[in-house]
Amino acid sequence: MxxxxxxxxxxxxxxxxxxxxxxxxxxxxxxxxxxxxxxxxxxxxxxxxxxxxxxxxxxxxxxxxxxxxxxxxxxxxxxxxxxxxxxxxxxxxxxxxxxxxxxxxxxxxxxxxxxxxxxxxxxxxxxxxxxxxxxxxxxxxxxxxxxxxxxxxxxxxxxxxxxxDLQSFAAGRAVDTQLIGDNQARMSRVIRGPVEEVWRAHHEPELLRRWQLGPDGWTMPVCEVGTSVGDTYRFVWEKADAGKDAGNDGGERFGFTGTVLESAPPHREVTTEAMIDGDTNSGDMNGGDMNGGENTSTTNEMTLTSVEGGTLLSLLVTYPNAELRETILATGMADGMESSYARLESEVLAAL
Missing domain, CATH: 3.30.530.20 (START domain)
Known part of the structure; x- marks a missing residue:
């Protein structure tokens, strides 16, 4: 005691x-x-x-x-x-x-x-x-x-x-996923580097295009960032060369859009997130039609906190229900985030 x-x-x-x-x-x-x-x-x-x-x-x-x-x-x-x-x-x-x-x-x-x-x-x-x-x-x-x-x-x-316990929360560990309540999940990772640089890397399109890519082989042709409350953002990813041998001129695509609900730089940001048609010319910005009209929109709360070794990035995701949470996490979401966050860490350290 x-x-x-x-x-x-x-x-x-x-x-x-x-x-x-x-x-x-x-x-x-x-x-x-x-x-x-x-x-x-x-x-x-x-x-x-x-x-x-x-x-x-x-x-x-x-x-x-x-x-x-x-x-x-x-x-x-x-x-x-x-x-x-x-x-x-x-x-x-x-x-x-x-x-x-x-x-x-x-x-x-x-x-x-x-x-x-x-x-x-x-x-x-x-x-x-x-x-x-x-x-x-x-x-x-x-x-x-x-x-x-x-x-x-x-x-x-x-x-x-x-x-x-010096190991469970230290820098160098992969993304930690914790289920909270019936419909939330918290993703956590320490990013080596200061809070201000991690925040900047989330809000500058050029930086986002370099690190927020998930697994290898994807690019980010559309990166429209929201920086203030009320702003809308839109991100679209494309898998390199996918589908081109079938005669079309674009790769496999998917995207997300949402609105900034809260912003307190460089510590906290809350956004909505909904899947959109990856065709950037489709105009489908409603985010509710990708699963037969089912609501798949989430609320994402990002908090950046200075800790030993760098910045603790915590992302609390609130899903409409437990079933969707289970489905999304089962896709390997945490692995994709870890690939992105490893690139983010490299970008932040390179800027120091």
Missing amino acids: PVTNVSQDPQALTMTVVADFPVSVRRLWDAYVDPRQIEKFWGPVEWPATFTRHDVYPGGESHYYMTGPDGERSGGWFEYLAVDEGRSFEVLDGFAREDGTRDPESPVMRMVFEFEETSTETGTGSRLINTTYFNSAEELEQILGMGMEEGLLSAMSQIDDVVA
């Missing part, structure tokens, strides 16, 4: 938790900013957490829910007020309703997480100081009465195993 002290100050309306770790500040910080890692210890042992959004930058948000032994859920959210990378972040912390939206009838607390370097017998370690600020003595009593301290201690009993 890394927790070394828990104290309450009724006058200041605070509860402070101090925990010490035999790892670097950078390693501990990454455990908090990587959704794959924080969800392994944010909830109590019997109530594991699932993060559906985790955007650690000023103005960003995190959304999560904890699942109990009988399948019941309890949700929460953070709103990031300040982030000093590697040193501290400050959030508003509240409860969420079943649909994931904020519960306006529940208390909202302020929490500050501070990360400090320490010295240990074996070298350099780190310390986390987590202070929760309550709005009143009644609120402090209410929240503590709900088992906040016990839950927090149970949750943090799991963190040692997470920070000791």
Whole structure:
């Protein structure tokens, strides 16, 4: 158990938790900013957490829910007020309703997480100081009465195993695919290089044409990028030489189109995505007709986070249903993404 002290100050309306770790500040910080890692210890042992959004930058948000032994859920959210990378972040912390939206009838607390370097017998370690600020003595009593301290201690009993795992979340690993809920999937990969360069490579057509190609043998003849909320994008890929021996002048094609719903450079972008007719002259931009009229549109949430070794790229895809998620993932989507992301990493490193 890394927790070394828990104290309450009724006058200041605070509860402070101090925990010490035999790892670097950078390693501990990454455990908090990587959704794959924080969800392994944010909830109590019997109530594991699932993060559906985790955007650690000023103005960003995190959304999560904890699942109990009988399948019941309890949700929460953070709103990031300040982030000093590697040193501290400050959030508003509240409860969420079943649909994931904020519960306006529940208390909202302020929490500050501070990360400090320490010295240990074996070298350099780190310390986390987590202070929760309550709005009143009644609120402090209410929240503590709900088992906040016990839950927090149970949750943090799991963190040692997470920070000791240096391999599962490191740079150099292929795309990691995680199924979330009934109809979501999160793809994660560390791209060697800074956040700003990874963002740029997603929004400059010339760069996109060089890396976002999937398996070998494909080109990207159409690359219309959306950069602002409300913009429409369109990408079309063509397999080199496919079909030309049959007498036509084009290769096998497919494409996607969508709209930019949110944009917070260089950290977060949300877009819709629907398949379109790969014939760039067809004018088919509706995206719903490729499967007999079935809705195949997805919502894609991309978050870029600075971590040790580069940039953690997280892509949360929300499908219309579980069946479509299974069908799409079974096509080898993750393998195609890994081919593209390996090229992306090369492009980013070449620009440094």
